[in-house]
Amino acid sequence: MTMSASAYPSAWRPPTIFGSPGRRFAFWALFAAYLVWSLSTLNVDTARIMAGLPRAWNILVRMMPPDFGRWQLLLTGMVESVQIAIAATIVGAALSIPLGIAAAANLSPRPVYFAARGFIVVGRTFHEVIIAIFFVKLFGFGPVAGLLTLAFSSAIFLGKMLAEDIENMKPGPVEAIRATGASFGQTFVYAVVPQVLVKTLGVLIYRLDSNLRHSTVIGIVGAGGIGQTLSASFSRYDFDFASAILLTIAAMVALGEWFSDWARRRLR
Amino acid sequence: MTAHQLPHRPAPMRDYPDRWERYSARERLIQWFWLGGIALAAAWSVSALDIEWAFFADAHEQAADLIGRMWPPRWSYLPRIVQPLIETLHIATLGTMIAVVFALPVAFLAARNTTWNQGTWLLGRSILVLSRSINTVIWGLVFVAIFGPGPVAGICAVAARSIGFIAKLVAEAIEEVDAGQIEAVEATGARTLQVYGVAILPQILPVLIGTTIYRWDINVRESSVLGFVGAGGIGLLLYASINQFAWSQAIVILIAILGIVIISEAISAYVRARIV
Numbered sequence: 355m356t357m358s359a360s361a362y363p364s365a366w367r368p369p370t371i372f373g374s375p376g377r378r379f380a381f382w383a384l385f386a387a388y389l390v391w392s393l394s395t396l397n398v399d400t401a402r403i404m405a406g407l408p409r410a411w412n413i414l415v416r417m418m419p420p421d422f423g424r425w426q427l428l429l430t431g432m433v434e435s436v437q438i439a440i441a442a443t444i445v446g447a448a449l450s451i452p453l454g455i456a457a458a459a460n461l462s463p464r465p466v467y468f469a470a471r472g473f474i475v476v477g478r479t480f481h482e483v484i485i486a487i488f489f490v491k492l493f494g495f496g497p498v499a500g501l502l503t504l505a506f507s508s509a510i511f512l513g514k515m516l517a518e519d520i521e522n523m524k525p526g527p528v529e530a531i532r533a534t535g536a537s538f539g540q541t542f543v544y545a546v547v548p549q550v551l552v553k554t555l556g557v558l559i560y561r562l563d564s565n566l567r568h569s570t571v572i573g574i575v576g577a578g579g580i581g582q583t584l585s586a587s588f589s590r591y592d593f594d595f596a597s598a599i600l601l602t603i604a605a606m607v608a609l610g611e612w613f614s615d616w617a618r619r620r621l622r
Numbered sequence: 623m624t625a626h627q628l629p630h631r632p633a634p635m636r637d638y639p640d641r642w643e644r645y646s647a648r649e650r651l652i653q654w655f656w657l658g659g660i661a662l663a664a665a666w667s668v669s670a671l672d673i674e675w676a677f678f679a680d681a682h683e684q685a686a687d688l689i690g691r692m693w694p695p696r697w698s699y700l701p702r703i704v705q706p707l708i709e710t711l712h713i714a715t716l717g718t719m720i721a722v723v724f725a726l727p728v729a730f731l732a733a734r735n736t737t738w739n740q741g742t743w744l745l746g747r748s749i750l751v752l753s754r755s756i757n758t759v760i761w762g763l764v765f766v767a768i769f770g771p772g773p774v775a776g777i778c779a780v781a782a783r784s785i786g787f788i789a790k791l792v793a794e795a796i797e798e799v800d801a802g803q804i805e806a807v808e809a810t811g812a813r814t815l816q817v818y819g820v821a822i823l824p825q826i827l828p829v830l831i832g833t834t835i836y837r838w839d840i841n842v843r844e845s846s847v848l849g850f851v852g853a854g855g856i857g858l859l860l861y862a863s864i865n866q867f868a869w870s871q872a873i874v875i876l877i878a879i880l881g882i883v884i885i886s887e888a889i890s891a892y893v894r895a896r897i898v
Contacts, residue, residue: 392712395705396773406769413767441667444660479883480876483759483847487864492684501668544644571757574850581760585851588763600756600764607755 417597424595428602431573431580436606438500438572438579439565445501446508446565447558453509454516455542461520470517477510482568486577497578504565504572515557516550523549556618563614570603691869699871703859703878710855711882713773713848714841717780722834724781725788730818732789733796746793753786758844762853773854780841780848787840788833795829796822832894839883839890846879 372378422428456462456470477485482503489499489506523546531545573581580599587596645653730736731746761782765775799822807821849857856875863871 388715392716396709396712398774399770399772402770402772403774410768437667440663444664444667475884476880479843479880481843481847483850484860484876484879488688491688492681493678567755567757571759574759574763584760585763588767591767593767600760603760604752604755608751611755 413593416593419594420598420601421594422598427583428580428595428599431583431599432602432606434497435569435573435579435581436566438497438504438569439562442501442504442508442565442569443558443562445505446561447512449505449509450512450516453513454520457513457517458520460525461542461546470513474510474514474517477506478514482507482572483575486572486575490576495576495578500569500572500577500579503577504568507568508561508565512554512557512561516554519550519553520546552621556621559614559617559621563610566610567607570607688869691867692873694870695873695877696868696870697874699874700878703856703875706849706856706859707878707882709773710845710857711842711886713776713780713845713853713855714838714886717777717845718784718834718838718841720777720781721784721788721837722830725785725792726830728785728789729792729796732793735799735801736796736818736822746789750786750790750793753782754790755786756783758783758841759847759851762848762851766852771852771854776845776848776853776855779853780845783844784837784841787837788830791833792826792830795826799825828897832897835890835893839886842886843883846883 372381453470453474456466457474459467462470485506486499486503489502493499493502527545527549528541531541536544569579569581570584571581573579573583574585576582580603584596584599584603587593587599728746728749731742732750733746734743737743737746758779761779762775765778765782769775769778803825804817804821807817812820845855845857846860847857849855849859850861852858856879860872860875860879863869863875
């Protein structure tokens with residue numbers, strides 16, 4: 355018997371996640387093919403991008419000392435955004451309770467359950483900006499449309515989370531309270547609420563934070579808040595004011611996120 | 623007869639309520655305090671918004687009018703939106719790809735155990751905060767100003783927002799890697815980059831892939847509206863249709879967006895379930 359000398363590789367290679375070299379090759383080939391296909395259909399105007407690079411520098415220079423001179427305008431817009439976010443979270447939370455109960459398979463009858471789930475799936479699909487357009491059409495330009503937009507999407511998000519929490523709760527307490535002869539309302543208050551309250555509050559705080567983020571964009575379609583001011587300053591090439599707005603938004607959103615993390619950690 | 627008879631204790635001088643109450647008076651006070659605070663916040667936000675209640679009066683008529691104009695959908699418009707829909711998917715996909723490339727180094731900078739010093743950590747964290755706190759659509763405004771309207775601005779906007787999202791979750795994963803593997807690879811005399819590649823990368827790969835795919839499906843949804851600020855995709859046509867009051871076209875576009883968003887969400891959920 356002779357030993358085969360070439361059986362062992364002389365250098366170690368880390369194992370690939372693709373399982374076999376063939377599959378790795380196939381993956382990268384598909385990847386390259388996708389890049390070629392997508393870039394060729396996108397009709398990217400290279401000349402325009404090349405022209406954009408010095409322009410980017412120019413815009414950056416014009417942004418550079420951010421102009422906080424019109425701080426009153428900035429403050430009004432920011433306060434409006436915060437107000438939209440807070441009001442929308444509260445209204446959305448109120449609306450999410452019936453929606454969440456209706457969408458929980460263990461509490462609601464089948465037809466109601468399917469209707470509520472369908473509503474959630476369709477409502478979740480559309481970006482807040484699209485929903486905002488409809489509310490602007492129904493209620494006119496201004497913060498009301500923004501408030502209703504965010505209340506609508508918050509209700510759907512919170513309703514979905516609430517429904518999932520209700521479905522995952524322990525059935526024991528519900529049965530026990532029902533056995534005392536409690537009505538549906540009493541069962542909900544004494545058996546369901548205590549089980550889902552803490553988690554729901556956490557989700558609510560999270561949603562307040564994300565409403566704050568969204569309230570900065572819906573102004574682009576005229577639904578109030580700082581987005582309107584920002585969009586106007588961009589279309590007027592008012593870049594130093596725009597950069598002031600951007601920095602303020604970034605600071606406020608970061609602050610909101612920090613608050614939301616802190617509050618949720620305290621809840622646990 | 624028991625030897626140890628219980629000593630007689632006088633009944634405690636305390637009234638027990640006849641009815642069971644779930645909360646004590648103090649708990650109830652705190653609850654009212656919270657409710658009052660929330661009510662105040664709501665009152666302040668709504669009152670200062672300076673709401674034109676007259677608009678509420680005819681909202682239902684407006685809604686009926688809108689539905690009347692939307693129905694029936696103009697299905698003949700469908701072939702014209704196929705190309706913009708594909709462009710929307712491309713914006714989301716290419717933007718996510720670019721984001722991954724930039725997110726990896728940022729994640730290593732922003733993770734405490736792989737960053738070089740306090741300064742680089744701060745740099746990484748600032749990139750995270752800046753990228754994450756500005757919405758994709760606002761990034762779209764910025765890049766349209768730079769590159770002009772078109773899908774390139776959209777791709778950059780998606781990438782700019784996703785870098786922070788992916789890097790944050792990956793940085794958290796890096797901070798939680800098993801230190802033993804790093805030590806083992808270091809003991810072989812590997813350089814820093816080799817340690818990152820051989821000891822850390824395989825450990826965070828599931829998180830990286832999962833986060834990327836999750837972000838991709840969010841990005842499909844986001845890129846459907848990037849056209850509103852001129853950054854390419856189906857949003858451009860939707861905005862144009864709405865501005866021309868062509869609601870029967872708008873509904874076709876909305877149904878198409880519903881379709882691609884649900885499909886991409888299903889793909890994303892399927893792939894993530896297989897990885898984890």
